[in-house]
Amino acid sequence: MTLELDSVSHRYGGDLAVDDVSFGVDPGELVGVVGPSGCGKTTLVRAIAGHLHPTAGRVLLRGRDVTGDPPESRRIGLGFQESTLYPHMTVAENVAYGVAARDDGPERREGVVSEHLELVGLADEREAYPGSLSGGQRRRVELARALAPEPDLLVLDEPLSALDRALRTRLREEIDRLHRETGVTTLFVTHDQTDALALSDRLVVMARGRVAAVGTPRELYESPPTPFVASFLGRSTVVRGRLVGTSPPRVAIGDTELTVEGGNTDRSVGETVTCHARPRRLSVRSDDGTASDGDGTASDGDGTASDGDGTASDGNGTASDGNGTASDGNGTASDGDGTASDDGASSQSLRGEVLAVEDAGRRYNVRVAVASDEELLIERTAAPPSVGESVAVDFPDGSVTLFGTDFEASGDPEGGTAATPPVRRD
């Protein structure tokens, strides 16, 4: 293991900034550490790099305890949020700085510098001073400077945070490329869940100085282990109900039952549970009380096109008939579901009424009232239902994670700034 943190804690005076943090980074891995600001990420970076001696715990690099070692002996490359290039040195001198400290001759140094400037595409700027570079170029020189001494571990502390969105995406790709080309073990620290989800092989979610979860981005996004992780990593929508069966779990919501296919729970039957889902994983189809019109079933794979058809069919019966027939085969299945739920049997959809449709530019946020006092948020890319329409909301396999009733209570208040808080109606 390249880096291992063993129960690291740090106190600033009376404030516990990092609380018993343990995780490891394997050779070649890119691990993201993500959490709201103030969760102890930067303290952790300083402890790993050696700029701070943690109050308790051990930092191991390549299996060796380096907790008491000074930064200069750790072979860690650092990148910061603000440029730390030396303004009194040229680009080439900046990149050569770390190489010279581990010197093996000026000739080899020259080669290493050129190689790394080419790696970040800035070979032409070698004689320039950092002050004359653009923000993105500076960031890249900084990466070259950190990589040139061939560190065992590259630690990037919010490297993208000070950049505008377009540049940010470009540099994110650049970091990804550098990681693939050099194979350098990387720890990427950020408060931005988008950056973290996009870059990381593995993700460490932190909250209030502690590790809240460790896993692959998809695991944590799709099946968050805790409510905090759920709300921090992306938009959430929740609906509350009573657990009436397990494997697969079934939840009574109002007078209908939702089957959570692909889910599991350690709650017992009779408890109140919170069903959590990502709004973009849910689909909504019109539900006029009789048969469902193909829209919902098709929307999963081919959302945009069939959505359009679906809407047209409401206004124009004849035209949509052909369409309706085609999807009838599919429709039958959901028909069955629809009828079944009327009988009180369990299905993977909930009926409700569209409360509001908000056009957010690249998507529509559809709010649907289900059961008596629950509200769901569904994202649609096109053709939203109209307000007041009766609809059925489909929950695909694996889209629902069950929590207890503590969903709102345990969301970090600061998490709300970075992630959309769960949508609920009071």
Next chain:
Amino acid sequence: MSRETSRSDPASLRRPELLVPALLGGLVVVYVLVPVVAFLSRTGTAGVVAGLSEPGAQTAIRNSLLTAPVATAVATVSGVPLAYVLARRSFPGKRLVESLVVLPLVLPPVVGGAMLLTAVGRFTPIGRVAAAAGLPLTGSLLGVVLAQTFVAAPFVVVTARAGFGAIDERLEHASRSLGYGPVATFRNVSLPLARGSIIAGVVLTFARAIGEFGATMMVAYNPRTMPTRIWVKFISGGIDEIVPVAVALLVVALVVLTAVQRVGRVSTVVDR
């Protein structure tokens, strides 16, 4: 200054928003300029060359040129590290240290000199030991250096501290992580980046030291420096008597200022 800027300057001053600050600023310039011109207009009648050829004047100039650089060096060698510590660390009693550092600035120099006398005077333990060792701390060039350092040291500490404080600490962290120890990091990163401030502090310290009179008069009335000779001459002969040495003092100060600023400007070109 090139002709171009001098031509554009009045134009920019004509802009109404700069009128008030320009007028107020002009007051200060005139206020300084008038006495200087009035004083220097006496050089013709005072016989600067004759005055400077007196042995007493030459000794005073020599003494000042010996002591002020030494005082500046002492203040810089100890003051710059102190400034770095103050800029980088918080520790118990830091406020007290900071207050002590600027105390000589608020103290009348004569009082500072009196304080020095009570610490290192001939009849104090320190003064006795030093005198016995053949290095009297009062009435000697060493005494002059002590007085000048006491009064002038705050300038380099305060200015250098601001310079170090303006450097993002992460630049130093990056240097450490790139393989350099604390001393090498200070030399390679902190010092060059604070260079402009340190030079400005050194200039101010030197200017203060070479012009130091109040504390010097208390600690070492003899041997004479330029300021003490100016005082003695004024008491005995009035304004015209002091013009030669005062002019010498002015020239020395200007030469040093220009020279150091030239060095400083070279560094800012490199800084870019």
